Amino acid sequence: MRESRALPYLLIAPSVIFLVGLFLIPLAQTAVLAFQENGGWGLGNVRRMADDLNFHDALANTFKVVLLAVPLQLALALGMTMMLRKVQRGRDLLVWVWSIPLGISDLAAGLVWLAILTDQGWLNSVLFQIGLISQPRAWLTYETPAALLAAIVVAEIWRATAIVFVILLAGVQLLPKEYEEAAEVFGATPWQRFTRITVPLLKPSIQTALILRTVLAFEMFAMALALGGRNFPVLVSEAFNAQYFSQDYGVAAAYAVLVMVISVAATLLYLVALRTPAEQRS
Structure with a gap:
């Protein structure tokens, strides 16, 4: 009897040890630092972080990317998921193609988009050949902040929409069809069925997708570094610079704690705003 009671705890023990050793302890050490x-003890590191020349730009750039990219990714993933429900042939092929970006690292994706958007890249070549520009345009410089922001947002949408899509697709496959069929019988339009039945039932999956995607977006680094470099500072890139170039470990830790606090706040916001009724959870 005692062995059977202890078995669940023994099964989860490796995961708990992994979580404590590789996440909670380093997190606590970073917060202390x-x-x-x-x-x-003091707020000197936080003050030096706030006085950093690039801090306000990094904070603003990070929020701009998150606020632009995440809603667009959710809308695109929802559209892709709903479209896939109507596909009869080639469904598995579409899922595979749309999921390809999941297998590409952030840095590799950033370098691909850099090759497209450089002065001699594919975009300028196409625009020049069709006569829309007379000479190559610089899209990724400090003189074109809007174009640089748009490039990073588009690249992030291309790279990470697949994460949201896979989560929503798994959620859609678990939805009971009886509700939509009953609504169709009673004359509900496709838009009414989508907004009043599908989306509310899909809320737990949407919540999970938004939490995961938003946290990862606040941790954006390689894409911004590849496309913008120092012209587009973000919070994590400033933490990297403080750690490896300035050798200021306290400021780097302060940046890390700030990213963690923002991520936790966003998670709590989603948990409250998209909380699921008890009857739906059961």
């Missing part, structure tokens, strides 16, 4: 100053 962020608030240590000259052997004591």
Whole structure:
């Protein structure tokens, strides 16, 4: 009897040890480092972070990308999921093609888009050949901040929409068809069925997808580095610069804690705004 009671705890023990050893302990050490100053406790690292020349730009750029990319990714993933429900032939092929970006690293995807958007890249070549530009345009410089932001947002949408799509697709496949069929019998339009039945039933999957995607978007680094470099600072890139170039480990830890606090706040916001009724959870 005792062995049977202990079995569940033994099964989850490796995961708990992994979580504590590789996540909770480093997280606690980073938080301690962020608030240590000259052997004591203080906000010196936080103040130096806030006084950093690129801090406000990094904070603004990070939020711009998140607020632009994540809603568009959700809308695209919902559209792709709904479209896939109507496909009869080639469905598995479409899922495979749309999921390809999941197998591409952030840096590799950034370098691909860099090759497209450089002065001599594919985009300028096509625009020049069809006569829309007379000479190559610079899209990724500090003189074109809107174009640079748009490029990073588009690249992020291309790279990470697949994550949201896969989660929503799994959720859609679990939805009971009886509700939509009953609504169709009673004369509900496709849009009414989508907004009043499909989306509410899909809310747990939407919540999960938004939490995961938003947290990962706040941790964006390689894509911004590949396309913008120092012209487009983000929070994680500033933490990297503080750690490896300035050798200021306290400021780097403060940046890490800030990203964690923002991510936790966004998660709590989603949990409250998209909370699921008890009857739906059961």
